Amino acid sequence: MIQQLIGKIQKMNAPIVVGLDPMLEYIPEYIKQAAYEEKGETLAGAAEAIWQFNKGIVDATYDLIPAVKPQIAMYEQFGIEGLIAYKRTVDYCKEKGLVVIGDIKRGDIGSTSAAYAVGHLGKVKIGNNSYYGFDEDFATVNPYLGSDGIKPFIEVCKEEKKGLFILVKTSNPSSGEFQDKLVEGRPLYELVGEKVAEWGSEHMSEDYSYIGAVVGATYPEMGKVLRKLMPKSYILVPGYGAQGGKAEDLIHYFNKDGLGAIVNSSRGIIAAYKAKGYEKFGESAYADASRQAVIDMKEDIQSALVKSGVVR
Numbered sequence: 001m002i003q004q005l006i007g008k009i010q011k012m013n014a015p016i017v018v019g020l021d022p023m024l025e026y027i028p029e030y031i032k033q034a035a036y037e038e039k040g041e042t043l044a045g046a047a048e049a050i051w052q053f054n055k056g057i058v059d060a061t062y063d064l065i066p067a068v069k070p071q072i073a074m075y076e077q078f079g080i081e082g083l084i085a086y087k088r089t090v091d092y093c094k095e096k097g098l099v100v101i102g103d104i105k106r107g108d109i110g111s112t113s114a115a116y117a118v119g120h121l122g123k124v125k126i127g128n129n130s131y132y133g134f135d136e137d138f139a140t141v142n143p144y145l146g147s148d149g150i151k152p153f154i155e156v157c158k159e160e161k162k163g164l165f166i167l168v169k170t171s172n173p174s175s176g177e178f179q180d181k182l183v184e185g186r187p188l189y190e191l192v193g194e195k196v197a198e199w200g201s202e203h204m205s206e207d208y209s210y211i212g213a214v215v216g217a218t219y220p221e222m223g224k225v226l227r228k229l230m231p232k233s234y235i236l237v238p239g240y241g242a243q244g245g246k247a248e249d250l251i252h253y254f255n256k257d258g259l260g261a262i263v264n265s266s267r268g269i270i271a272a273y274k275a276k277g278y279e280k281f282g283e284s285a286y287a288d289a290s291r292q293a294v295i296d297m298k299e300d301i302q303s304a305l306v307k308s309g310v311v312r
């Protein structure tokens, strides 16, 4: 799957991923009203609204982007109905040829991680049958429990030819509380990055590993160090746009081959119609605003990469 992701990034010249984080406040009133008329102001109504909203954005952008990253929390808040909308979104995106990165941030003791891995990336066995559960292409995982919490995910990825993005340095303001703590003189995120590089080197697919890392756009100096520590790992970079990360901060997340990083934007794309500069679209053309925001993001990142000499 990492090869498919890289191939799509190259073909579309777009190292970007659209985050599908559909909070109700971003969904146009006319979509919510139609969903509530059909299913009531209920969990099912909310789930219908987020599915319709997502479909509009996917239809308007799938030809420009290699991948999407649905954030499972935005669906889980609506219980089972929300998870059904999550699954519909995953399946629809795959039908449209998009690589799906499930932002699930799981990780537990080995036996529990194995169940998460099977449910999201692999197949669960029931008697003589086996079934895919959510069936995303990649998943984000939390390494806080150590190797035995990660290895079951790696095993499933190996079998299914899928991939992981392991949290190394997150984009949020308090990520340093634990991640930056010095352990034997070195920040913890560097030690996690080295471990990701080690797991990655054991699980290669051509030039890159299918074991990648998450490094926030909001810590560019750390991103530069981590790029060097994990040369073969793809970096998923959240924090561009709504969290303040800028294209020029991201050039060191890429390798000299112009590859190695994929930048996420969620609110900046899906709620573009509410943002300054996109007023002309209005609620009814929210998906066109998202398309324009994707084009703008792509140009912004490309021009920073060209200016810095990372790509020509």
Ligand SMILES: O=c1ccn([C@@H]2O[C@H](COP(=O)(O)O)[C@@H](O)[C@H]2O)c(=O)[nH]1
Pocket (backbone or CB within 6 Å): 019, 021, 071, 103, 169, 170, 171, 172, 214, 215, 216, 238, 239, 240, 241, 242, 243, 264, 265, 266, 267, 268
């Ligand atoms: O370090 C991290 C890890 C994950 N995220 C997730 O990415 C998106 C960011 O959304 P924006 O609207 O573009 O800020 C969201 O799903 C986060 O849970 C992150 O931000 N930082």
